Amino acid sequence: MATLKEVGGYKLGNLIIEGKTKQVYDVPTSPGNCILVSKDRITAGDGVKSHQLVGKSVISNKTNAKVFEILNKIGLKTAFIKSVADNAFLSRKCEMIPIEWVTRRLATGSFLRRHPGVKEGYRFTPVKHETFFKDDANHDPQWSEEQIISAEFKVNGVVIGKHEVDLMTKTSILVFEILEKVWQTRDCALIDMKIEFGVDEQGVLLVADIIDSDSWRLWPSGDKRLMVDKQVYRNLTTVTDKDLDTVKRNFEWIADQLDHLIPPNNHLVVIVMGSPADKDHCDKIKRYCEELGLNVEIRVASAHKTTDFALEIVSFYEGLCIPIIFIAVAGRSNGLGPVLSGNTDFPVINCPPGSRDDLSRDIWSSLNVPSGLGCSTVMYPETAAICAATNIALSNYIVWSRLRLKRLGYFESIPKADKIVRN
Structure with missing residues (x-):
């Protein structure tokens, strides 16, 4: 993907970082902010499996915007500001904490592999919370709270200690429970999801990065056989154009469901x-x-x-x-x-x-x-x-x-x- 010069009327500065599915650019005319541009790329297995999926960037950006608009309306502290193009959004510039925060309602996927003997579908009440250190080379190993605190990450001048870890844990659980209720209005079960946090230049801890169909498991009517999330792609042993079309239709369905949410304002x-x-x-x-x-x-x-x-x-x-x-x-x-x-x-x-x-x-x-x-x-x-x-x-x-x-x-x-x- 070539380095861009302008997005949504914003002249772009330096490319800050490029990941498997996005690019992040500085915005000289908007100090303290950056622009995240999604790619038409889908990956799994720490990038080992990777395919071009035309249109994914637009679907991802639309899904992400809907999710963060809900979180912002509630008053949660997030980095998201607004969409600026079909495939890009304006965000607070954050230094990211290299931890994935995972919340689970039902046992499935990697949890079952790490906990043999637990039946698939075991319901966590309260929800199960886990953390993983972002390290592709070592397949994002699971970290304990004590490991995160002991690492003493210093992020935009903020040392990540026990209070910060506790706050991110409670916030990630809150994000899950909010979106769980959102998806219940569409008769869809949110099974698990991951989010990330960053610290902006003022030292404020924010829910950051992207929340889209790469971030969660969704089972319509609570039925795993109807899954519409990225797990469909992960499960493929071979990937045909027809398979990619199915994955894309699933992602489009998710974005469309969020489009049809009825604001619960009738009281x-x-x-x-x-x-x-x-x-x-x-x-x-x-x-x-x-x-x-x-x-x-x-x-x-x-x-x-x-x-x-x-x-x-x-x-x-x-x-x-x-x-x-x-x-x-x-x-x-x-x-x-x-x-x-x-x-x-x-x-x-x-x-x-x-x-x-x-x-x-x-x-x-x-x-x-x-x-x-x-x-x-x-x-x-x-x-x-x-x-x-x-x-x-x-x-x-x-x-x-x-x-x-x-x-x-x-x-x-x-x-x-x-x-x-x-x-």
Whole structure:
């Protein structure tokens, strides 16, 4: 593949590195970034098996872009910026960590060879996580956590220690679980996958490189006989043009499935306040909800003073035929939450406003509800948003992923704070 001069309107600088299936170029007009250009090449067995596959670069780039757009929408830290051509994308320039991070849901492939006696299809709960040192000459040997830490890789000024290894482990598992839920919406089982990490010039650890059909095993309807991933190519003892056409059609099918993902956005959190005086409290709930990817509307209705209007609001939202969560904001004698709960089968969360002194006195009207009602009560706006999100997350992988990312954020930030305090 010849050295390129321009891609997608970007003038290219030096060729930074060339691999079996891609080239990486510097971009002088976009400091800190680079462009990855995919090749029409498919390989297996550390490059021992290799064939030209016309069109693969375009399919790979399309698949990669769809995957990273999902990860970026959730808020995960990735190197991917945007596609700039059919076969190329703009990325943060990273120094790569020479480790492949593999997550498995079912036992198959190399795992069975390394663990004789384990039956194919053994289900890992939680998922199985493994790491491999990138070394083609030695067939990418498996490494332990201790080996990675002991190697003391220094990547763009960052020494890869235990915290970094733990963070990459948790992140790679999160990426797998997110994409597992994505593929479930297409009745396709994600069996295992690998990802890589890099560190950008600011020292930020990022999910990097490419995630495409070379990166995973996919079994439609969970049936290995229907596999559509690169394993089809790996299994070939001889490779004909017809075989390559089959592999290409499989890759095209995968890209097409990602194209037909329906964004899971059909839900609504309705915050109903008993008085306009509670708007600041409701605005806080709304802000926390939106940070978790929730759609929110705020309404005003008093269960005591405008009971019919409150019930009209409930009836209107029930008629939308989408998942609804009601958050009732009413202080003093809270009739709003119980009245809503008594007239809908959607979840109702009470989140009374006011100072802590008021809450200690007024909260009993939210807690001590009549029998037969199922509304819950929380005290803080963020808690109300999280409770709403956990309900929506049952059928929405974006919201579920943001909740998981929130937990990952704690793991990343608290040890950093601890280190600052200790120093």
